[in-house]
Amino acid sequence: MILPNDFVFTQANLQNYVDCPYRFYLRYVLRTRWPALVVDQALDFEQRGQAGGRFHRLVQQYLMGVPAERIEALAEEDPWPELRTWWAGFMAHVPPWLVGQRWVEMSLTATLAGQRLLAKYDLLLVDEQGNLTLFDWKTSEKPLSKVRLLERIQTRLYRLVLLQASPMLLNHQQAAPEQISMHYWYATHPQTPISLIYSQVDYDRDREYLAHLVETVTNAEVEDFLRTADLGRCRFCVYRSHCERGVEAGSLEEFDRLELELDDPDQLIDFDDLPEIEF
Amino acid sequence: MLLTDEQGLLLTQPIDTKIFVQGKAGSGKTTAGVHWLQKLLKAGVPPHQILVFTPQRTLAQPYLDCMHDEGAFAHSLITTMTLGGLARRMVDLFWPLISEEAGFAHPNQPPHFLTLESGQYYMAHVVRPLIENEGYFESLAIHRNRIYAQILDNLNKAAIVGFPYEEIGPRLKSAWIGGIEQFNIYDDVQRCADHFRQFCLAHNLLDFSLQVEVFLQRLWPLRLCREHLVQSYRHLIADNIEEDTPVTHDVLRDWLSEFESALLIADEEAGFRSFLGADVISAFSLGSACETRLWFKQNLVNETAIAQLKTGIQSVISQLQSRSEEEIESPTPALREALGLPGEHIKLFPSMVKWVTQNVAELIESGVPPAEIVLLAPYMPDVLRFALGDGLDALGIPHQSHRPSRALRDEPATQTLLSLASIAYPGWSMPAQPVNLALALMQAIEGLDLVRAQLLVNLVFEPGNDGILLKPFEAIPNAFKDRITYRVGERYDRLRQWLLEAAGAEGSQNLDFFLSRLFGEVLSQPGFGFHDDLERANTVSTLIESVQKFRWTVGQQLPGEDFNLGKEYLRMVQDGVIAAQYLRTWEERSPDAVFMAPAYTFLISNQPVDVQFWLDIGSPSWYQRLDQPLTHPYVLSRHWTTGDVWDADNELAAAHETLRRLSIGLLNRCRKKVYIGMSALDVRGYENRGLLIRIINEAWRRSLKEGA
Structure with a gap:
C-alpha cells in the first residue's frame, strides 16, 4: 500500500480517483500541488465558488440560531447578487422541513474494507421516530438529474456512512436503510429538493461498489494509477501540462455543459485548511 | 503497552x-x-x-x-x-450578532481575517506614512519590518494577557528607567497601535489580537455562542x-x-x-x-548519567538564583558520562563544526539511529545550519532542518515568476535587474545555462523601453544565435510572445491568475524548466496562494484608481514585508535523519532523543532576551506590578530563569548523552564567554569533588 498510514477516504478523493487515478496519485499520494487554472474565466469561477461558500456559512448561521433578519442584512449587501435570491429561496421553502434534532456541519466516519471513510454533512436531522434526513445545499446553476445524483460518490458514501454511524445518533439503535433520506437542495430551484430514498438494495449495492473502490485504491501500486482515457476531462484538470495533455484551461461554459462540479464549496473555507496564527 | x-x-x-x-x-x-x-x-x-x-x-x-x-x-x-482557532471559528460563525456592537464600520459585510503576512502588510500601510511624514521612531535604528512586527506583538500581548490595548504605551513607559527618548518611542508605539486598530475596525479586518478580543469580550459572554460550545463539547x-x-x-x-x-x-x-x-x-x-x-514524578526518559547532569546544572543555577529554600543536591561522578566534551581546546568555529560532525558519524557507526541525534543552538542561524549541513553531507549522513533553507521570496522559482511578471507589466516601472532576469530565463527555459542566459539578456533586454522590454530572438546577430542555439531561441520566443499577449488578456489583471497561466501554459509545458518538477510546482503554488490571499484581503479593502495590486505585491516582496515566511513552518521529523533546530523548536516538538549536541554554548543567546525596543514580554505580562521598574537585577534574574528552564527542559528530553559544541571564538570571531559554559564547567567540577 502506498497511501499514507493515516489516509481517510472522502467523497472528494474517491471522486478524484474515479475521474482519473493518476490525478489521485499526484494529489493524495505525492501531495503535489500544481498551480494551473481549472477554467479559463478564473475570476468568475472563483467568485462563484466563494459565493457558494458564503451561502453555506449563512445557512449554517441560521441553523445555529442566529436571527434570520441579521443574516438577511448580510445577504442584502453581498457582492454576488444571486446570493440574495438564494437566501430568499431558502427562507421561503426550507424552514418548514427542518423538523427534528439538528446536526450542522457534522462529520461522521465509518470503516469499510479496513479503511476509514469520512463524510461531512451540511445538515442532519433526526426525528422522534428515528428517521435520519440529510440535506446538501448546492449553489451550482443547473441541478443534476436524479439518475446522476444516485451515481455520485457523494450520495453513495454519505448514506452508507450515516447508516453505519447511526447508532451514535439514535441512542445505540441501528437504523434501517429505509429510515434514511437524502435531499439535494439547489438554490436555483428552491421549491423542490431532489429527494433520494434509501433501501437495503441500495445499501448493498453501494457497499459493494465502495468496498471494491477502496480496496482497489488501497492495493494499487504506483504503476496502477493510470491517466484517464476521457481526454475531455483533462481540459479542466490542473495537471494537464504535467501529463502533456493540453496547454490552456477549458472554458467555464464547457465546464457547466459537462456538468462538472467544484469541490465542495464549504470545504473552500474549511478552518482546518487555514494556517492558524500561533501565538 | x-x-x-x-x-x-x-x-x-x-x-x-x-x-x-x-x-x-x-x-x-x-x-x-x-x-x-x-x-x-x-x-x-x-x-x-x-x-x-x-x-x-x-x-x-x-x-x-x-x-x-x-x-x-x-x-x-x-x-x-487552539485559542486562535476557537476565536476565529466563533467570530466567523456568530459575526452577524456582534459585528455592529464590536464597532466594525460595515457590520453587514463579512469579516476579513488577517494572516501574519497580511497583518504585517496592513501595519506597514498604516505606520509607514507616520514614519515618513511625521517623524515617528526617528531615534530608532532598526529595520522597519521589525517595527511593524513589534507593534503587532504588543497588540497580541494585550489581547492574550487581557488588558486594554490603549494601555500598551503607558505600561511600557511606567517600567522604563532609561533615557527620555524611549518615552517618545513608547508614545509612538501606542499611537501606531491606536491607528491600526481604528483602521481594522473601519475595514472589517481582524488581526489575531482583534479576533481574540472580539471573542472574549463579545462572544464568550453571548448566550448563543456559549450554548453552542457547551452543548458541542x-x-x-x-x-x-x-x-x-x-x-x-x-x-x-x-x-x-x-x-x-x-x-x-x-x-x-x-x-x-x-x-x-x-x-x-x-x-x-x-x-x-x-x-x-x-x-x-517518574522520569521515563533520562538514564542515570543524564539525571545527574540535570542535578548538577540545577544546583549551579539554583545557587546563582539564590534559591535558599531549595535543597541543593550535588551531582555524582556519573554526570561525566553524560557529557561529551572536545578532547582538546577548539579555537575556531569551523573546527567546532568539524568536531560535531565527526562525533555524529561515530555515533551512527556505533549503532545510534540518526533520528536519535539532534543538533541544537539557541537560534540556529543560517551560517551554522549550512556549515553543519555541508559537514554531514560530506560524511554521507542524512539530516533535516527545522525549516527549508530559504524564505518563499528567496526561492529561485518565486524569483523567476516575479521577474517574468515584471517584464510582462512594464507599466509597473519595476523591471527586473538584468542578472535576475538572466537567472529567471535560466530557470524557465530548459537547456539554457547561466552564461548563455546572461548573453541572451545582454542582447534582448531593453529596460528603458516604454513597451515590451524584450526583443525577439530574430533581432540578435546570427553569431550569437548559434551560440545560444536555435532550440533555446524558439523557446525564448514562445515565452516572450506569451508574456506579450498574456498581460493584456482577459483575466490576467490579477497577478495570481497571471502567474497560474504563466505556469500552466508555458513554464510547466515540455521544453520549459518547470515541466515535471513537482517540488518547484509546490513552491509556485505557495507563491500564488500568497498573492491570492493578498488580493482577497487587500484588493477588496484598498481599491483606488492608482492602486495596482500586482505592483503593490511585488513592492512588498522587495521590502520583505510579505513572502518572507518559509514554505513550511513545521515538518514531520524524518525517521532516518539527524535533526537540526533551534532549541525552543525542539522543546516544543516534545520528542525525546538519545543524544543532543548543544552548539555555540558560549553564546549569550542561550539566556538573553531578543533586543526588542518596542515591546517587553515581562512588563506586558499579567504578573507585572504597575509602578515597578525593569532594572538590571530583573534582567539578570530573567536570564537565569530562562537558562534554567531551557537547559533542564532539554535534559528532560534526552536519554543518554549531551555533546557540548564550543569554540573559543564564535562565528563572528568574538570571544565566547557565556554563562552556560561556566555553569557546565562548575557542574563538572562539583561532580569531581563528589567523586574524590
Missing part, C-alpha cells in the same frame, strides 16, 4: 471528574492523556463531544494519531483547537497548558464546570513560550479548579 503506576492511577479515576495532572517532561503525561482519550471512547463517549485543547496544533497530534488507531469503533471526530483534554496564555486559562477556568469530564495536563519546569505570552502561574492555578490533582 505497560503503564507506570502514576499513569495507572489516572486511568482508575472516574470519567465524570475534573483532573489536573502535573509533572516534568518525560514522565508520560501525554501518553496518559492519550490513554484517557481511549478510556472515554471505550466508555461510549462520542468523539465529537471531545475537545482537545493545545497551545499549538502540532501538540494535538498524538491524540489525532490515537483516533486513527481507534477508528474501527469511532463514528465521528474529536475536535482539536462535553469532555475536555487540555495538554501543555503551561505553554498557553492567561486568557486561555481564564476561558478554561470559566468553562470547566460545564464539562462532564476534564483532564488538564501541565509540564513543570516549562513555559518555554513565555516570550509569546505563555503563563505558567495562571496555568497551574487551574489545578485548584479541579477535583483531583495527580503528580507524575
Whole structure:
C-alpha cells in the first residue's frame, strides 16, 4: 500500500480517483500541488465558488440560531447578487422541513474494507421516530438529474456512512436503510429538493461498489494509477501540462455543459485548511 | 503497552471528574492523556463531544494519531483547537450578532481575517506614512519590518494577557528607567497601535489580537455562542497548558464546570513560550479548579548519567538564583558520562563544526539511529545550519532542518515568476535587474545555462523601453544565435510572445491568475524548466496562494484608481514585508535523519532523543532576551506590578530563569548523552564567554569533588 498510514477516504478523493487515478496519485499520494487554472474565466469561477461558500456559512448561521433578519442584512449587501435570491429561496421553502434534532456541519466516519471513510454533512436531522434526513445545499446553476445524483460518490458514501454511524445518533439503535433520506437542495430551484430514498438494495449495492473502490485504491501500486482515457476531462484538470495533455484551461461554459462540479464549496473555507496564527 | 503506576492511577479515576495532572517532561503525561482519550471512547463517549485543547496544533497530534488507531469503533471526530482557532471559528460563525456592537464600520459585510503576512502588510500601510511624514521612531535604528512586527506583538500581548490595548504605551513607559527618548518611542508605539486598530475596525479586518478580543469580550459572554460550545463539547483534554496564555486559562477556568469530564495536563519546569505570552502561574492555578490533582514524578526518559547532569546544572543555577529554600543536591561522578566534551581546546568555529560532525558519524557507526541525534543552538542561524549541513553531507549522513533553507521570496522559482511578471507589466516601472532576469530565463527555459542566459539578456533586454522590454530572438546577430542555439531561441520566443499577449488578456489583471497561466501554459509545458518538477510546482503554488490571499484581503479593502495590486505585491516582496515566511513552518521529523533546530523548536516538538549536541554554548543567546525596543514580554505580562521598574537585577534574574528552564527542559528530553559544541571564538570571531559554559564547567567540577 502506498497511501499514507493515516489516509481517510472522502467523497472528494474517491471522486478524484474515479475521474482519473493518476490525478489521485499526484494529489493524495505525492501531495503535489500544481498551480494551473481549472477554467479559463478564473475570476468568475472563483467568485462563484466563494459565493457558494458564503451561502453555506449563512445557512449554517441560521441553523445555529442566529436571527434570520441579521443574516438577511448580510445577504442584502453581498457582492454576488444571486446570493440574495438564494437566501430568499431558502427562507421561503426550507424552514418548514427542518423538523427534528439538528446536526450542522457534522462529520461522521465509518470503516469499510479496513479503511476509514469520512463524510461531512451540511445538515442532519433526526426525528422522534428515528428517521435520519440529510440535506446538501448546492449553489451550482443547473441541478443534476436524479439518475446522476444516485451515481455520485457523494450520495453513495454519505448514506452508507450515516447508516453505519447511526447508532451514535439514535441512542445505540441501528437504523434501517429505509429510515434514511437524502435531499439535494439547489438554490436555483428552491421549491423542490431532489429527494433520494434509501433501501437495503441500495445499501448493498453501494457497499459493494465502495468496498471494491477502496480496496482497489488501497492495493494499487504506483504503476496502477493510470491517466484517464476521457481526454475531455483533462481540459479542466490542473495537471494537464504535467501529463502533456493540453496547454490552456477549458472554458467555464464547457465546464457547466459537462456538468462538472467544484469541490465542495464549504470545504473552500474549511478552518482546518487555514494556517492558524500561533501565538 | 505497560503503564507506570502514576499513569495507572489516572486511568482508575472516574470519567465524570475534573483532573489536573502535573509533572516534568518525560514522565508520560501525554501518553496518559492519550490513554484517557481511549478510556472515554471505550466508555461510549462520542468523539465529537471531545475537545482537545493545545497551545499549538502540532501538540494535538498524538491524540489525532490515537483516533486513527481507534477508528474501527469511532463514528465521528474529536475536535482539536487552539485559542486562535476557537476565536476565529466563533467570530466567523456568530459575526452577524456582534459585528455592529464590536464597532466594525460595515457590520453587514463579512469579516476579513488577517494572516501574519497580511497583518504585517496592513501595519506597514498604516505606520509607514507616520514614519515618513511625521517623524515617528526617528531615534530608532532598526529595520522597519521589525517595527511593524513589534507593534503587532504588543497588540497580541494585550489581547492574550487581557488588558486594554490603549494601555500598551503607558505600561511600557511606567517600567522604563532609561533615557527620555524611549518615552517618545513608547508614545509612538501606542499611537501606531491606536491607528491600526481604528483602521481594522473601519475595514472589517481582524488581526489575531482583534479576533481574540472580539471573542472574549463579545462572544464568550453571548448566550448563543456559549450554548453552542457547551452543548458541542462535553469532555475536555487540555495538554501543555503551561505553554498557553492567561486568557486561555481564564476561558478554561470559566468553562470547566460545564464539562462532564476534564483532564488538564501541565509540564513543570516549562513555559518555554513565555516570550509569546505563555503563563505558567495562571496555568497551574487551574489545578485548584479541579477535583483531583495527580503528580507524575517518574522520569521515563533520562538514564542515570543524564539525571545527574540535570542535578548538577540545577544546583549551579539554583545557587546563582539564590534559591535558599531549595535543597541543593550535588551531582555524582556519573554526570561525566553524560557529557561529551572536545578532547582538546577548539579555537575556531569551523573546527567546532568539524568536531560535531565527526562525533555524529561515530555515533551512527556505533549503532545510534540518526533520528536519535539532534543538533541544537539557541537560534540556529543560517551560517551554522549550512556549515553543519555541508559537514554531514560530506560524511554521507542524512539530516533535516527545522525549516527549508530559504524564505518563499528567496526561492529561485518565486524569483523567476516575479521577474517574468515584471517584464510582462512594464507599466509597473519595476523591471527586473538584468542578472535576475538572466537567472529567471535560466530557470524557465530548459537547456539554457547561466552564461548563455546572461548573453541572451545582454542582447534582448531593453529596460528603458516604454513597451515590451524584450526583443525577439530574430533581432540578435546570427553569431550569437548559434551560440545560444536555435532550440533555446524558439523557446525564448514562445515565452516572450506569451508574456506579450498574456498581460493584456482577459483575466490576467490579477497577478495570481497571471502567474497560474504563466505556469500552466508555458513554464510547466515540455521544453520549459518547470515541466515535471513537482517540488518547484509546490513552491509556485505557495507563491500564488500568497498573492491570492493578498488580493482577497487587500484588493477588496484598498481599491483606488492608482492602486495596482500586482505592483503593490511585488513592492512588498522587495521590502520583505510579505513572502518572507518559509514554505513550511513545521515538518514531520524524518525517521532516518539527524535533526537540526533551534532549541525552543525542539522543546516544543516534545520528542525525546538519545543524544543532543548543544552548539555555540558560549553564546549569550542561550539566556538573553531578543533586543526588542518596542515591546517587553515581562512588563506586558499579567504578573507585572504597575509602578515597578525593569532594572538590571530583573534582567539578570530573567536570564537565569530562562537558562534554567531551557537547559533542564532539554535534559528532560534526552536519554543518554549531551555533546557540548564550543569554540573559543564564535562565528563572528568574538570571544565566547557565556554563562552556560561556566555553569557546565562548575557542574563538572562539583561532580569531581563528589567523586574524590
